């Protein structure tokens with residue numbers, strides 16, 4: 001595995017070239033209030049649960065061999081996620097695998113602490129490895145803020161379409177780069193005893209830069225990555241979908257606090273495809289400028 005060797009070299013280089021781990025974390029402030037607000041955790045479908053903040057989605061997948069936690073919000077999301085897992089009757093310490101949809105501070109601010117507290121293994125898209133190890137400093141855009149989250153050493157680097165299995169559940173990682181080099185989505189089947197649902201946890205490819213793609217020297221393939229991601233995301237087949245931000249899939253319109261279990265609340269596929277189309281239109285307009 002050549003990538004493993006490259007990866008070790010990368011870690012060593014980062015360790016010795018400025019001791020990233022000793023640098024102060026400068027998490028951007030003035031974030032939307034909704035990112036730090038609490039919300040009621042709930043069962044989405046089968047073994048998939050929402051345990052995030054009001055807008056920063058975190059997903060818990062409960063298997064017969066422990067749990068998978070996807071995304072961990074800001075640094076201050078940690079107590080909210082822990083409380084949400086507990087409220088649902090699950091054990092935070094049973095978290096066995098951590099996953100991530102994109103290496104931005106609003107989706108992994110609490111990741112390093114969770115990894116330390118639970119001893120969980122972190123699996124990420126291989127292309128986001130440098131961003132994680134540098135605490136976001138290597139990101140083509142967010143790097144301007146320096147280290148924006150506690151640097152983390154991932155345990156396993158995922159390739160496109162690689163499967164992640166824990167107990168009775170297998171997810172497939174879908175490489176959807178552009179927003180970050182290693183942005184990705186996950187798809188898996190969940191069974192609630194009545195029905196099997198194919199669930200997509202989508203990372204929507206929004207654009208975060210004002211400058212031209214050609215000016216992004218730290219990510220030369222960015223424009224082409226967006227093209228490939230739009231093509232791939234238009235072809236996905238699924239029954240239910242959610243996303244990295246609650247607002248991206250209108251969670252709070254689809255479900256009100258106290259509502260009964262209703263997987264079909266997340267079956268609006270037309271909204272998913274419209275989201276992709278709208279983002280692609282923004283992209284096409286930008287490259288014409």
Ligand SMILES: [Zn+2]
Nearest residue numbers: 102103104179
């Ligand atoms: Zn982002």
